[in-house]
Amino acid sequence: MRIKYLSLIAAVALVAACETAPKDAGNANTTGGATQSSIRPGSQEDLVVNVGDRVFFGLDRYDLAPEARATLDRQASWLKQYPNVTVTVEGHADERGTREYNLALGERRANSVKNYLVAGGINTSRVKVISYGKEKPAVLGSNEASWAQNRRGVTVVD
Amino acid sequence: MTKKTRLLLKAAGCAGALLLALGVAAPAPARAEVRIDITKGVVEPLPIAITSFAGAGGREAQVGSDISKVVAADLERSGLFRPLDPKGFLQTPDQLRSGEPRYQDWRAVGAQALVAGNTTAMGDGRMKVDFRLWDVAAGQYMQGLSYTATADSWRRIAHIVADAIYKRLTGEEGYFDTRIVYVAESGPANARKKQLAIMDQDGENHQFLTDGKNLVLTPRFSPATQEITYMSYFNKKPRVYLFNIDSGRQEVLGDFVGMTFAPRFSPDGNKVVMSMAQNGNTDIYALDLRTRRQTQLTDSPGIDTGPSYSPDGQRIVFESDRGGSQQLYIMGADGSGQKRLTFGEGRYGTPVWSPRGDLIAFTRQRGSNFALGVIRPDGTGERILTESFHVEGPTWAPNGRVLSFFRDVPAGDGRGRSAKLYTIDVTGANERRVITPLDGSDPAWSPLIP
Numbered sequence: 001m002r003i004k005y006l007s008l009i010a011a012v013a014l015v016a017a018c019e020t021a022p023k024d025a026g027n028a029n030t031t032g033g034a035t036q037s038s039i040r041p042g043s044q045e046d047l048v049v050n051v052g053d054r055v056f057f058g059l060d061r062y063d064l065a066p067e068a069r070a071t072l073d074r075q076a077s078w079l080k081q082y083p084n085v086t087v088t089v090e091g092h093a094d095e096r097g098t099r100e101y102n103l104a105l106g107e108r109r110a111n112s113v114k115n116y117l118v119a120g121g122i123n124t125s126r127v128k129v130i131s132y133g134k135e136k137p138a139v140l141g142s143n144e145a146s147w148a149q150n151r152r153g154v155t156v157v158d
Numbered sequence: 159m160t161k162k163t164r165l166l167l168k169a170a171g172c173a174g175a176l177l178l179a180l181g182v183a184a185p186a187p188a189r190a191e192v193r194i195d196i197t198k199g200v201v202e203p204l205p206i207a208i209t210s211f212a213g214a215g216g217r218e219a220q221v222g223s224d225i226s227k228v229v230a231a232d233l234e235r236s237g238l239f240r241p242l243d244p245k246g247f248l249q250t251p252d253q254l255r256s257g258e259p260r261y262q263d264w265r266a267v268g269a270q271a272l273v274a275g276n277t278t279a280m281g282d283g284r285m286k287v288d289f290r291l292w293d294v295a296a297g298q299y300m301q302g303l304s305y306t307a308t309a310d311s312w313r314r315i316a317h318i319v320a321d322a323i324y325k326r327l328t329g330e331e332g333y334f335d336t337r338i339v340y341v342a343e344s345g346p347a348n349a350r351k352k353q354l355a356i357m358d359q360d361g362e363n364h365q366f367l368t369d370g371k372n373l374v375l376t377p378r379f380s381p382a383t384q385e386i387t388y389m390s391y392f393n394k395k396p397r398v399y400l401f402n403i404d405s406g407r408q409e410v411l412g413d414f415v416g417m418t419f420a421p422r423f424s425p426d427g428n429k430v431v432m433s434m435a436q437n438g439n440t441d442i443y444a445l446d447l448r449t450r451r452q453t454q455l456t457d458s459p460g461i462d463t464g465p466s467y468s469p470d471g472q473r474i475v476f477e478s479d480r481g482g483s484q485q486l487y488i489m490g491a492d493g494s495g496q497k498r499l500t501f502g503e504g505r506y507g508t509p510v511w512s513p514r515g516d517l518i519a520f521t522r523q524r525g526s527n528f529a530l531g532v533i534r535p536d537g538t539g540e541r542i543l544t545e546s547f548h549v550e551g552p553t554w555a556p557n558g559r560v561l562s563f564f565r566d567v568p569a570g571d572g573r574g575r576s577a578k579l580y581t582i583d584v585t586g587a588n589e590r591r592v593i594t595p596l597d598g599s600d601p602a603w604s605p606l607i608p
Contacts, residue, residue: 098507111438142568
């Protein structure tokens with residue numbers, strides 16, 4: 001529950017912080033009141049607060065921008081630090097697409113993230129993928145700022 | 159050959175005209191060409207008098223009265239008929255049951271067609287419902303039919319009667335004795351609860367098929383059986399499932415390594431065609447439900463999805479972004495001869511082949527708007543039926559004349575959404591809400607109930 005709570009606060013803080021383009025590293029700086037000492041190393045909370053759990057994609061795109069790659073470099077380092085951790089990468093799309101196409105697009109995005117982590121030295125068996133298409137928006141709202149937040153790949157500790 | 163005068167509904171070449179064709183009818187097959195022209199504009203609805211089907215009294219009287227209301231509501235919703243208010247009728251249902259119509263009385267209230275019916279208890283728990291149909295303008299009897307059924311199936315009887323009247327007066331098969339399966343939605347937009355639900359095409363007899371614990375999407379009716387195929391996230395493994403409505407039995411379809419989605423039945427109900435996504439690539443596969451054999455039909459590096467069979471089962475229309483953006487393509491049912499169908503501006507998805515084969519419905523996205531349209535399988539005749547911020551997911555009534563779809567409207571506070579089901583005539587006219595207990599999306603129309 002606490003993890004979800006933190007993610008939500010992080011997402012809300014992100015929207016407030018940038019109306020135009022999301023910053024991939026945004027989550028690292030928004031602790032939502034949590035202190036370093038209360039975070040269990042190698043946990044989802046640790047990933048969200050200290051590394052950044054998500055990267056963002058352009059409209060109908062699945063390639064990784066420099067900011068996204070920087071986030072994933074940190075994720076790869078973090079995963080090496082905790083070799084027993086396995087993750088699932090969730091691929092998401094914004095609402096401006098048909099349901100089935102967005103499922104496929106989310107799968108593409110999740111695989112972009114996975115492939116980058118694997119190329120960065122993470123064993124492929126540690127990274128699963130799942131696509132939610134447009135079914136689970138992170139941010140509510142029908143505007144460019146919200147859509148930019150929702151076109152995302154989110155790394156979730158299993 | 160018996161000579162008889164027939165009342166026929168026919169849209170003339172110019173939009174809006176209604177011809178009351180009177181004359182000597184050739185035998186039925188020779189007149190098969192007389193149809194409402196579905197490609198033309200708005201048809202003026204035919205004024206029809208539907209008297210109460212109430213019988214002699216008791217429980218049958220109430221059922222009979224309810225039956226005539228459902229018949230009238232079905233015909234009204236089609237947009238092709240305008241049932242008249244029974245308060246103005248001059249001849250009583252009792253007088254009609256025992257004798258002939260006084261045609262001048264029905265002309266006086268503006269009726270062009272007249273329906274009378276009767277409901278009687280059979281003594282064995284069943285009831286008999288019969289109806290007669292007259293051409294008021296010509297002063298001629300047209301048709302009489304009789305049905306026997308258990309009393310609790312009175313709604314189905316009403317839909318069957320409405321289908322018979324619709325068919326007799328339009329020359330097309332009806333679609334009222336059908337159901338719609340869809341996804342019932344509730345809760346906030348970022349934690350939407352989605353359940354499969356099924357109802358009669360008019361929204362009655364609503365029931366939920368799943369409990370909402372697992373995300374479910376895109377149910378589709380078998381054109382041949384009482385089965386549904388849909389996608390579920392059960393156990394966090396997004397896969398295509400088969401659901402038997404009668405038995406309630408469910409099973410995963412196929413043995414695929416990646417996510418399967420976008421399923422649709424073949425016209426005979428023996429195959430399901432679907433997409434499988436793996437390593438960032440989505441291709442189309444067919445699964446034979448009897449042999450369980452999986453056949454890969456596309457292998458482009460792009461996203462190939464949304465497959466839908468032609469009604470003869472020989473071809474499949476699908477969407478692909480292989481050319482750079484989402485467009486429609488057609489191929490043989492074995493994957494051969496893949497050819498692009500749409501070249502319009504914007505993105506084209508969710509193609510659905512009409513049950514009568516003449517049109518393919520699609521969702522088009524252009525700029526900030528979504529639209530539903532139809533196009534002929536040869537790529538000509540593209541036409542938009544309705545357009546808004548978000549419309550998606552067309553499905554055809556079994557007669558290929560009416561479609562259902564959903565419209566998603568962002569709520570005013572920007573924090574929620576409101577998805578509703580609609581039906582629309584293939585001309586783009588007569589858009590109607592389908593009232594559901596919760597929000598609704600992804601409707602799929604059943605075939606006529608056997």
